[in-house]
Amino acid sequence: MVRIAEKRLAEIFDRLSGRRVAVVGDLMIDRYYWGAVTRISPEAPVPVVEVSSYSNRLGGAANVGNNIASLGGQPLLIGVAGEDDAGSLLRSLVRESGFDDQGILTDPSRPTTTKTRIIAHNQHVVRLDHERKEDVGANIEEQILQLIGRELPSLSAIIIEDYNKGVVTRGLIPGIIAAARSRGIPVTVDPKSNNFFEYRNVTVFKPNRKEAEEALATKLKDREAIEVAGRRLLETLSAENVLLTLGERGMSLFENSGRTTHVPTKARNVADVSGAGDTVISTLTMAIAAGASIREAAALSNFAGGIVCGEVGIVPIDARVLYKAVLDDEDHHASGA
Numbered sequence: 001m002v003r004i005a006e007k008r009l010a011e012i013f014d015r016l017s018g019r020r021v022a023v024v025g026d027l028m029i030d031r032y033y034w035g036a037v038t039r040i041s042p043e044a045p046v047p048v049v050e051v052s053s054y055s056n057r058l059g060g061a062a063n064v065g066n067n068i069a070s071l072g073g074q075p076l077l078i079g080v081a082g083e084d085d086a087g088s089l090l091r092s093l094v095r096e097s098g099f100d101d102q103g104i105l106t107d108p109s110r111p112t113t114t115k116t117r118i119i120a121h122n123q124h125v126v127r128l129d130h131e132r133k134e135d136v137g138a139n140i141e142e143q144i145l146q147l148i149g150r151e152l153p154s155l156s157a158i159i160i161e162d163y164n165k166g167v168v169t170r171g172l173i174p175g176i177i178a179a180a181r182s183r184g185i186p187v188t189v190d191p192k193s194n195n196f197f198e199y200r201n202v203t204v205f206k207p208n209r210k211e212a213e214e215a216l217a218t219k220l221k222d223r224e225a226i227e228v229a230g231r232r233l234l235e236t237l238s239a240e241n242v243l244l245t246l247g248e249r250g251m252s253l254f255e256n257s258g259r260t261t262h263v264p265t266k267a268r269n270v271a272d273v274s275g276a277g278d279t280v281i282s283t284l285t286m287a288i289a290a291g292a293s294i295r296e297a298a299a300l301s302n303f304a305g306g307i308v309c310g311e312v313g314i315v316p317i318d319a320r321v322l323y324k325a326v327l328d329d330e331d332h333h334a335s336g337a
Helices: 006-014 061-070 083-097 136-152 175-184 209-216 223-239 278-291 292-308 319-328 332-333
Strands: 019-025 027-040 048-062 074-081 104-106 114-120 124-132 156-163 187-190 243-245 251-255 260-263
Touching: 006 292, 006 319, 019 061, 019 136, 019 278, 027 061, 027 074, 027 083, 048 061, 048 083, 048 114, 061 074, 061 083, 061 156, 061 278, 074 083, 074 136, 083 104, 083 319, 104 136, 136 175, 156 175, 175 187, 187 278, 209 223, 209 243, 223 243, 223 251, 223 260, 243 278, 243 292, 251 292, 260 292, 278 292, 292 319
Parallel strands: 019 074, 019 156, 027 114, 074 104, 156 187
Antiparallel strands: 027 048, 114 124, 243 251, 251 260
């Protein structure tokens, strides 16, 4: 169990403000239609959703930017948008959020990734994905590396947010990591299957249970299996830390010093896990950028993930809610922190 004294917690939160964090990855629009089901369609045995409202939100790597901003940071979103209406909408949403949009490159060969969720009575009915998953071309890779090179002096951290949509390529990954390491900038990674073993020498590698099981071809059925998997990932990737998120079982943190910390979940009312991984990687990275130890950062990200799981739809963590949740936690009081 990781406990953070109130004075130390205040110090970390004070230092979150103004941290500039680059998020490199698959930018998306999350589109929601909210309504109610009162009948079955006469055309096919499917529910008819009578739409009462809809909204467009920043999704994917852009939602990581939302979380960074809500924690007091300044996100620099780096990815691609299509030359389409959705691309224009993505840029508008980014600007409306007060984010820098200079890192959004236009790729006319692909659509802007859009996920449309239809929700009735607070339950997902169906999701529609409009996307293209092929890797971006070498010209886009080069533009991304040049952009990162220009912005490195102002960055506190870099997050690589991979959704297997083609922006994070095998040619791009080592260049990002090498550039960051040359200036001592922490790099955290939220991986997916395609490039899982390409992320070497990063500060934190953060797969979830499903991703780790698929990559390692093993089931993480108990603590022993989890610890074997964590140590294997540390060694294979030469990572400084591996943070394995385990859903209802919380998290397990593996440090290259040999220390392992198991953190039980703080989720109390799980309404929707969508976007929880975005919140975890954002909180983890912001905390590290603010000077938190890896164990403190993992504990804070665990609280943050538990909070957003209680909300329907993808919503960013609120710094004030997170701070209060840590202070009000029973374990925090029991420790005398």
